[in-house]
Amino acid sequence: MVDVDKIKKQLEQRVEILSARIEDIKGELRTRPSPDFEEQATEGEADEVLEGLENSGLSEIAQIRAALDRMKTGDYGECQTCGEPIGEKRLEAIPHATQCIKCASLAD
Ligand SMILES: [Zn+2]
Numbered sequence: 001m002v003d004v005d006k007i008k009k010q011l012e013q014r015v016e017i018l019s020a021r022i023e024d025i026k027g028e029l030r031t032r033p034s035p036d037f038e039e040q041a042t043e044g045e046a047d048e049v050l051e052g053l054e055n056s057g058l059s060e061i062a063q064i065r066a067a068l069d070r071m072k073t074g075d076y077g078e079c080q081t082c083g084e085p086i087g088e089k090r091l092e093a094i095p096h097a098t099q100c101i102k103c104a105s106l107a108d
Contacts, residue, residue, distance in 0.1 A: 002077050002088050007095045011064045014095075018057045018064075025054045060096075067096040079103055 029050055070076040077086050079100040086100045099107065 002091055004071055004076055007091065008068065008071055011068055011095055015061055015064050018061050022054055022057045022061075025050050025057075029054075063096040063098075066098070081107075 029047060067076060070078075077091060078084070079086050080098040081103040082100065084100050084102075086097055090097055090101055097104070
């Protein structure tokens with residue numbers, strides 16, 4: 001049986017960590033001068049990396065929030081595609097997974 005309460009705590013902690021990291025990234029991006037000149041291209045690339053990190057953090061937060069919602073409605077741990085249980089091992093590895101391993105591998 002999946003320990004939903006335990007996973008819920010882990011997910012909530014993860015959201016906090018990600019949110020703090022995103023705030024750091026936003027602060028970092030704000031303090032940089034805008035890359036007006038070609039000499040600043042390197043800095044522009046660094047900003048792109050930071051923006052990429054920000055976006056992947058935001059999408060992970062969205063997935064985690066969706067998982068927390070599914071816990072509220074009791075749909076957590078169910079494959080969104082076939083309705084079968086996602087499986088304890090997979091949820092331990094990817095707590096915000098929405099598909100069982102079979103559907104996820106078919107989707108690739
Ligand atoms: Zn499935």
